[in-house]
Amino acid sequence: MADNYFEEEEFHTKFDGKVFHRILSLTTPHLKWLIGFLVTIAGVAVLDSISTWLSKRIVDDGIIAGNTEVLTRIMIMYAGLILLQSACMFLFIYLAGVLGERIRYDLRKKMFNHLQALSLNYYSKTPVGWIMARVTSDSERVADLVTWGLVDSTWAVMSITTSMIFMFIINWKMALIVILLLPLLLYIAIQFRKRIITSYREVRKTNSKIVGAYNENITGVRVIKALGREKENLQEFSGLTEKMYHSAFRAAWLSGLFLPTVQIVSAFAVGMVVLYGGYQAQIGMMTIGGIQAFVSYITFMMWPVQDLARVFADMQQAIASAERMFSLIDSQPQIIDRPRAIDPGTIKGDIIFDHVTFAYEKENKPVLDDFCLHVKRGETIALVGPTGGGKSTIVNLLCRFYEPVSGKIYIGGRDYTSLSLQAIQSRIGVVLQTPHLFSGSITENLRYGRLDATNDEIIKATKVIGAYDFIMHFEKGFDTEVGEGGNLLSVGQKQLLSLARAVLANPEIFVMDEATSSVDTLTEALIQKGMQTLLESTTSFIIAHRLSTIKKADRILVIENGRIAEIGTHNELLRLRGKYYQLYTRQFRTQLEAAYNPFEELSKVS
């Protein structure tokens, strides 16, 4: 599925100091927490080494010396050590964990707020799944690096260092043997980790393919049965699961081989310690406790080494994640308020498209080409024409979702780029063909149009567009939950609500882009009637198939290939016997057929 797909993008990033520095700087606002967990984790590491040292003393100074008094003292120290270590452990888990959550929170907030400022052109070329993956999984990965990554590496470095110090204290010659072994251990561990990570990535990739295959198999089950393709499907799927088997198995045996290998290498070190220590002991240079401590330090050493290797390998992924995240944060919104942009308090007045040319991508053919139009205040303009002709582009430009490549748009006598975005967009009511609602109740969704609307105003708006009745049919009325994206309602119902939402906003310019395509003719007529006053008082742009909607417009524009092919009133255009005439007659037939067909079950709104 899409989301998994975007999470499993390839990472081929080289280590980049700048990015790394930027990642670290995420912790600057929370420096106290950072220092707190670094100190406590270092404490845990040091206390670990000390406890091994104490174990040595139990043997040498307690048991072998037969000194109960010393033994008691050591044991008391040991008990204190345990308590101290537990306290440190609590602190570092808590501090690092909370800091991690906090950085995740910071990152999500930063990205989300930035996303709100980005222009539509960003959204049109960036899949939602990609953005989601940045905000959710990439932020986790980066936060993990600056918390658990730092915890692990600090702990590892500290425990290796303190162990080495103690070993040097006990017997420096033997300690030298161990220090020579360290790079080898680290090298082996890193090589393993790298391969393990790649193989797990392979597993996840195959897994998302498997999920995709299940998805198609279930959603397309009717076609599969009809075409009798079960056998081939299973064969294809078996190919996938076989691939999964091999990559999962590879990942498992690599992980399974890792620890034993490190263990065996350290066993050689232990063997050498026994050999050399046994020899040294004979000449009185080494105690039993000393040998035991060496064995403990060496066998324990594989854990910090393993952690270091993991941090190192994860770091590459985290840096790649960070780069993608920063690319989101760094992308500039294309449409922003100009310096000294103003809000004149109202944008009522004429709207002029002055030789406007526009293309969504610079290299593409313009969607609008030298487009000129003068709309008088209060006029209702209908836009008709084939899909892709440029109708929606006109609306997008008017709402300043995009700005013209060349030419100017004037609203109320001002070049609209001299106004603030807020000034324009808060006064234009837009209703789109694919109505989008948010999870929450009907009231909450309607209030989206005007946050301070009273309940009475909300009810009034729903009555204007004829949505009141169907809302009251619900058991919970206006408190009915609409579900995620409004999926508990029909498309027609969602369209009505988004229309009511726009009406509630009390706009000065009204834009309807196929806003009522999924409501039945009867409801449509009701909407017409209810909105009459609104349409008369505002300047309106209407894109519609429904003839009744178009007919009443003051002017109708037939838009084709980015230009005005025909312009005039309904009657004028019919007389032309041109494109509008053809469009109209054809739609008239289909529409009446639908209206009269006793079989055609209309998607009734209520």
Added chain:
Amino acid sequence: MSQPQAIPELDLQSTISKNRLLGIFRMLKGFRLRYLGAVTSLGVSATAKTLTYMLLRYFVDTYFIAQDKTIGLIWIALGFVGLAAVEGGFTFLSAVLASQTAEGITRRLRNYLYDHIQHLSFTYHSKNKTGDLIERSTSDVDALRRFYSDQAISIGRIILLFTINFITLINLNARLALYSIIVIPLILIVSMLLFKKVSAAYESYQEQEAALSTTLQENLAGVRVVKAFSRQFYEIEKFEKDNWEKFMRGKKLTLMDSLFWPFSDILCSGQMLAGYIIGATMAINGEISVGTYLAYAGLVVYIIYPLRNLGRIIVQTSNGLVSYGRVMDIIKENREPLDQGDYLPSGSLQGKFEFSDVKFEYEPGDHTLENITFTVKPGQAIALLGSTGSGKSTLVNLLPRFYEYTGGSILLDGIELNRYPRKYLRQQIGIVEQEPFLFSRSIRENITYGVGREVSDTEVESAARAAAIHDVILTFQDGYQTLVGERGVTLSGGQKQRITIARTLLKNPRVLILDDSTSSVDTETEAEIREALQNLMKNRTTFIIAHRIQSITDADLILVLDKGRIIQSGTHHSLINQSGIYQQIFNIQTRIEDELEKELAIGG
């Protein structure tokens, strides 16, 4: 690495059991020896570890203190290396065997589920949600995989470690051994209780994560609405609320976590310390040797610490059991037998249908179809007209035996329909759906999908031409190799339908089911689709589910359905002369033309 290339066959329906552990054991069939090997290897490796400490004891007591040098230092050193090699080797072997088992079982389960799902009946699929089925086939299967690969093995490992080391300790000194396990039940219980709390905090954290994702997703999908109402600040506040809540829950989860580890650590370390004190005192008093003390100090770790994990694993294991039940809910459904049927013609069908008094009900007594009687000659076109829910879709779904008629008889070429194997019928019947489903593969693969033989490029192209889609395909950058769907091109409804038509042309069925939905298609392409359909219908018995009267005037037989019954039947000419619904619909057409005239008169 040696790997089993073929997976042992097993009908997973036979593994179903009310006792979930028994069911999980049954699913091991074919892998049991391997799995036993994995556990045995763990035992060997644990023994080697124990022997290492016994060697240390020998080294200290005999070689070091008693100065008995019968066995040389070099041999003792080699002994340590050798034992480590054995321990490591068998740990690795166990990992290999366990993952072969777990991955093998999972692979078998995945294949079985996939095949099972595509063999379940239409009735099952219409009752179950896609998301739920996918969840069960992926997440639950993965939970089961983890059960075999990690949890069961870990439990085995912990028990083995405990047993072997405890027995060794008893042999070293029984009293010391018994003192060392006093608080172990407490560790187990405390870790289970604490971990349950951690799990609960984790779940609530996950819930909030889902809520946050929804908010984010809705915001991104509704970006035009947000901008249109310039509600950026409102959205930022909404997200902030969810985001902060996630932070707070994360903080709580962290707190639980940061309490669990040190708290259980104090218990474990306290127990260990007590053992050290007793052991050291015994060593000073000469009750045990120094070497014994050292061996004890090493071994006791492997008795105490793993048990803390045992509590955690037991809590996690319950997930695997729940998942087993959820997966088995799918598996226990019976498959639709594709080959069942005693009459298998060697060649193609003629396409003659005789329906007599056919009846169908989804639930007893719902009268979905009743008294359906009509006859179709090979090559004829039959149009079904009726409102949604009138039974026309159900009627055509009886033909490929997607549903089994519950009464009456359908003779196909003189033989009762349910004597034909489903597979054969579906090879002979082609379906062009109203909302065609395309797969996210290349256009070429979609056209050849289900044709069941190698198809040359020229054949594909000529089918595409006949379906009036060839030219459209060539406008795409990758032509026939263009991917369809999210990661490729988005096709319009009409284009999808024409690809389906091309596919059906290649399949060359004797009987055709057409869901005629040209009304939903752009008027410009309507003529092209009509032509493509004409090509398709030639020489085939065709059932048309009609939405408009214009497309069926040529049909050899028109059936008007209402509430599961045929209320009118005949040809177009005979029906327009009868009073009834058909005539009404037809008259509407003339009325429309009249009204249009009127409209234009006003305008012109």
